[in-house]
Amino acid sequence: MESNTNRPFTEPIGKILLLLLFFSFTHTYAQSDSVFLVKFIDKGAAQVTDNPGKLSAKALARREKYDIPINELDLPVYGQYISATLATPGVRLRYSLKWHNGIVINANVKSIMELQKLAFVSSISYVGLTPPVETIETPLHTTLQLKLKESEMNTTDLSVEDYGMSYGQNRQIGVTNLHKLGYNGNGVTVAVFDAGFKNINTIPAFLRHQANGRLTLGYDAADLDNKFTGSDSHGTAVSSCTGAYDKGKYIGSAPLAHYILYRSEQGATETPLEELNWCKAAELADSVGVDMITSSLGYNQYDDQTLSYRHSQLDGNTSFISLGARIAVEKGILVLNSAGNSGDNKWRKIGTPADVAHVLTVGAVDINDKYGRFSSQGNTSNGTTKPDISALGVLAHVGSPSGGYYQGYGTSYATPIAAGGVACLLQAFPNLAPSDINHLIRMTATRASLPDSFVGYGVARFDLAYELQRHIDSSPDIPKIIKVDDNQIILYTADLNSIEISLSKRRKFLGIFNINKNIMKDDITATSTVCIIPLGDYSIKCSQKHTIKIKLTSDVDTYELKNNELYPCLH
Numbered sequence: 001m002e003s004n005t006n007r008p009f010t011e012p013i014g015k016i017l018l019l020l021l022f023f024s025f026t027h028t029y030a031q032s033d034s035v036f037l038v039k040f041i042d043k044g045a046a047q048v049t050d051n052p053g054k055l056s057a058k059a060l061a062r063r064e065k066y067d068i069p070i071n072e073l074d075l076p077v078y079g080q081y082i083s084a085t086l087a088t089p090g091v092r093l094r095y096s097l098k099w100h101n102g103i104v105i106n107a108n109v110k111s112i113m114e115l116q117k118l119a120f121v122s123s124i125s126y127v128g129l130t131p132p133v134e135t136i137e138t139p140l141h142t143t144l145q146l147k148l149k150e151s152e153m154n155t156t157d158l159s160v161e162d163y164g165m166s167y168g169q170n171r172q173i174g175v176t177n178l179h180k181l182g183y184n185g186n187g188v189t190v191a192v193f194d195a196g197f198k199n200i201n202t203i204p205a206f207l208r209h210q211a212n213g214r215l216t217l218g219y220d221a222a223d224l225d226n227k228f229t230g231s232d233s234h235g236t237a238v239s240s241c242t243g244a245y246d247k248g249k250y251i252g253s254a255p256l257a258h259y260i261l262y263r264s265e266q267g268a269t270e271t272p273l274e275e276l277n278w279c280k281a282a283e284l285a286d287s288v289g290v291d292m293i294t295s296s297l298g299y300n301q302y303d304d305q306t307l308s309y310r311h312s313q314l315d316g317n318t319s320f321i322s323l324g325a326r327i328a329v330e331k332g333i334l335v336l337n338s339a340g341n342s343g344d345n346k347w348r349k350i351g352t353p354a355d356v357a358h359v360l361t362v363g364a365v366d367i368n369d370k371y372g373r374f375s376s377q378g379n380t381s382n383g384t385t386k387p388d389i390s391a392l393g394v395l396a397h398v399g400s401p402s403g404g405y406y407q408g409y410g411t412s413y414a415t416p417i418a419a420g421g422v423a424c425l426l427q428a429f430p431n432l433a434p435s436d437i438n439h440l441i442r443m444t445a446t447r448a449s450l451p452d453s454f455v456g457y458g459v460a461r462f463d464l465a466y467e468l469q470r471h472i473d474s475s476p477d478i479p480k481i482i483k484v485d486d487n488q489i490i491l492y493t494a495d496l497n498s499i500e501i502s503l504s505k506r507r508k509f510l511g512i513f514n515i516n517k518n519i520m521k522d523d524i525t526a527t528s529t530v531c532i533i534p535l536g537d538y539s540i541k542c543s544q545k546h547t548i549k550i551k552l553t554s555d556v557d558t559y560e561l562k563n564n565e566l567y568p569c570l571h
Contacts (some may be wrong), residue, residue, distance in 0.1 A: 017206055035094065035273050037125045037320070038085060038115060039102035044078030052076070053098060058289025066332040073099055073327060081120050088114045094212065094224065095280050099327045100320070106130075107191070126302065126318075128271025140289055141260070141523050142217050153208055153245050153256055156181035164249040165397040168367055169241075169417050173391055174463030175253045178424040183466070185242075185254030185473050187430070191218065191285035192239050192416075193295040195265035197230025199401035205244035205252075209259065213265055214243075219284050220263040223278035232267050233401040238296045240399025241416035248395065250405050252342055253420020260290060272304050272320060274278035278353075279324030284393070285333070292334040292434075294419035296412035298351030300342075309539070314355040315382045325353035331502055334434040336419045336428065339363040339387040340376030343454075350376045350386050357384045360422070360438055362415040363455050364393025369446060371454045375411055378453040387411075387456040388438070391418040391443050396425075397513035421462035440465040 046052065051060065053074040063070065077096040082103055086093055092103040102228035104127070107115070115121055125186045145555055160167050160177060161365035170176050178184070189565050199217070209215040223248055243259050244252040262281035278297065285293060297320065301308045309319065316322050337359050354361040355374070372394040380387030393414030395407045425437055432440075442448065444465040447458030 009504055030455035033092075033106040033130055034108065035130050035271075035407060036105055036112065037097070037100065037102050037127055037128050037276060038105055038108055038121055039100060039123045040078060040123075041120050041122045042078070042079045042408045043072060043075045043101060044080060046075045046078060048072060048075065053287065055287050055301055056152040056289045058288055060289075062289055062291070062332045065302045065431065066159050068330070068332050073210060073330075073513070075103060077103060078120075084118065085115060091115070092540050095221065095330045096341060097276065097279055097283065099279060099283055099324055100153070100276075104273070106282075115357065125272075125502045127273045127305070128269070128302070130266065130269065130271070130273060141219070141284075153212075155184040155251070155255065156182050158247075158251060162247050162252045163409075164246070166241075166244070166250045166522060169392040169396055170251070170253055170420075172367060172369070172459065173253070173418060173421050174461045174466075175421045175424055178421070178428070178466060179251075181428075183424040183428045183464075185257030185420060187290065188254065188423040188426045189260065189288075189290045189315060190242065190254070190257045190419065191260050191262055191281070191290040191293045192235060192242075193262050193264045193281050193293060193297060194232075194235030194238055195222070195267045195297075196263060197235040197239065197261050198231060198233040199234045199403075200261070200364070201402065203403040204238050205246045205250060205399050205403075208245050212231040214258045216258070216260040218260040218262040219281060220273070224261045232265075234296070234412065235261065235263070236266075236401050237398040238294075238412055238416045239414050240405075241396065242294065242420040244399055252401065253417050254423035257420075260285065265297055270299070270301070272302065272307055273297055273300070275319060275321035275324075275352075278321050280322045282328045282333075286328060286331050287353075292336065292419065292422060293328060294336045294416050295353070296338045296410075296415050298338055298340045300340075300347060300349070300351040309352065311349050312381045312524070314350065314380055316353075316356040316359075316380055318382065319352040319355075321353045322356050325356045325359050329356070329358045329434065329537065330489075332434060334360070334422060336360045336362060336415055336422060338397065338415040339378075341374045341410050341412075342376045343372070348377055350378055350380070355380045355384075355387060358435065358438070360389065360418075360441065361387040361389040362418045364409070364411045364414040365390045365455060365459055366390060366394035369400060369455075370394075372409070374409060375414075378456065385451050385456060386453070388442055389418060389457055389460040390414060390455040391421075391460060393417075419458050419461055425462060425465060425469075429469055432469065440469055444468055502540055 048070060050070065052070065053076055055074065076098050082093070082096060085091060085103060085105070088111050090108045092106045094106060096103045112124060156179070163176070164171060167176070206215055239259060239261070240250065240252060242252045242254050243257060244250045245255040262279045262285065263272060264277035267345065273505055278295065282293065295340060299319070300314070312318070316326070325335055325337070337354045339354050339361050342348055347498065350361060353359055364375040366372060375390070375393060380386055391414040396413040396417065397405055398408050399415050400406055408475050423443070425440070429437070441460055441462070442457040445456070445458035445460050447455060451457045
């Protein structure tokens, strides 16, 4: 019921104990362990140094590239707190979480009663039941390697026939054009979070990846036994959409990227523990230096309904997983997540972490760019446009653990298809910040000027995003982006002699209602995606009393007005 909806960061210990007492009398509890997140008050005596959390050279390079400081979030959980907690009888460690400053444990009622007496414990949250864990493994991060060395793949000379079944879904988002230019994800490290990767190390789609060191086993946060190739094949299908290279049958959207696999989903159960598994995977992915995360997972309803979320809580800040996703973005990782498949059921809305503002949330369309009715709808509870973009999720072609291919439905497939396009852009513009990559993608999608809660900014067009950034890079003397924001106008790398902007009064921007200029309507070309404005003097009306005056006198012919933002036009 609504009054019992989960509030993960503020759950009173007394309520947790009541839940435990309830579960202690159930058959389920007899067959499973109760799992908790124990958070600590601080990180003890640890000090922030140049590399406190033993980050890889690649992870440190990402932080340096984007000017991201090492901070307390990079500190490991204080070892003495962990040791004192584990000294309590009945407590077993699953793993630590430095971003949440705590540990995930299996415990019983008596042990939780003892833990709440510890002065360094700030909160204890019940996160569900799970089968007992006997073996806890450390991260593998092992590259699968074939004895037979295969030749390197390339994409510049691929024909329509070479793509096989995947041609339509790749062409739809413009990645076939990027492949011809040599942008295929090469040099980009992609973390894939899912429920299992059955036979991924044996099917033809990934044999060349193994031969060339492009497929790595990361960590099994779900069962902690590092059995990645178990019975669940969802991750295999998802990974094929992005990474497969099976010439003549199937080519993924970023076939030359390096893929690291993380298992975070339990599969048989639905509990908040899976959110924490995701966060653990994200921490490890950050530590080894991945460039991006693609996750076809999401959460809102749990087996124990008292732990489920209301839509009002999907604000990008409330859930365990939203915190992990936000921090991953802050660490310079570009994160994609599926919108979910609840569009035609009672819930209808996106889940979490799809609700995080700076996560690129992906919805599903058919091959004609039409909304797939099962695709979860936005927006977030605080009004952020979701999904951000869309890709093929209606009869998408995906890989099978048998080595063949089939058609399926789901934002689970739309997300990795789009992720490949993102990887291609990261390869093309390695120094471009993830936020700028996301911005390019949104502003060149098919509904950029009129986003909605069904497909977001529309179907992504990664080739157009590439062309726009290339145009910007080749014209350093013109404004790259003119952005009207709350209370201010932000002008990036602009030649102030070329453009004049003024705001009559400091006032919150209310939206563009009209463009005033003594020209005929025919002089402004309107399309489904952009409004192209010729050179001249403009007054953009913000409200009845306040206007923004823009004078366009650059050598560039036209600019594009998209969602209150002005761009140089593509020619």
